[in-house]
Amino acid sequence: MATAKTVPGRCEHCGAMFEVPAETIGLETQCPHCRRQTEVLLAVGVVDGAASRKAMIWAVVGVLVLAALLAAGFFALHMARRLKEKRSMPRQGVELRWIRSQG
Numbered sequence: 001m002a003t004a005k006t007v008p009g010r011c012e013h014c015g016a017m018f019e020v021p022a023e024t025i026g027l028e029t030q031c032p033h034c035r036r037q038t039e040v041l042l043a044v045g046v047v048d049g050a051a052s053r054k055a056m057i058w059a060v061v062g063v064l065v066l067a068a069l070l071a072a073g074f075f076a077l078h079m080a081r082r083l084k085e086k087r088s089m090p091r092q093g094v095e096l097r098w099i100r101s102q103g
C-alpha cells in the first residue's frame with residue numbers, strides 16, 4: 001500500500017516516538033532510537049489511556065472522600081441526636097422507676 005496511513009508509535013523499551021504505518025501497530029520492529037526489537041505501541045492510545053485512568057482514579061478518590069465526609073456528617077448528626085435523647089432520658093427513667101415502685 002503506497003498510501004498507508006502513519007500513526008504515532010512508541011518504543012516499549014526507550015519510549016521513543018516515531019511515525020509508523022497504522023498496520024504495523026502491535027508488530028515487532030527495530031526501534032530507530034535504541035535499535036532494539038520492540039513491539040510497536042500506539043503512542044496516542046497509550047498516553048490517552050494513562051491520562052484517563054489517572055483521571056478516573058482521582059474521580060473515584062474524590063467520590064470516596066465526599067462519601068466519607070457525608071458519612072461523617074450523618075454520624076455526627078446521629079450522635080448529636082442520641083446525645084439529645086440521652087440527656088432527656090434520666091427524667092423518663094425516674095418516672096419509670098416511680099411507676100414501678102407504685103405497683
Ligand SMILES: [Zn+2]
Pocket residue numbers: 011012013014015016031032033034035036038
Ligand atoms: Zn527504543
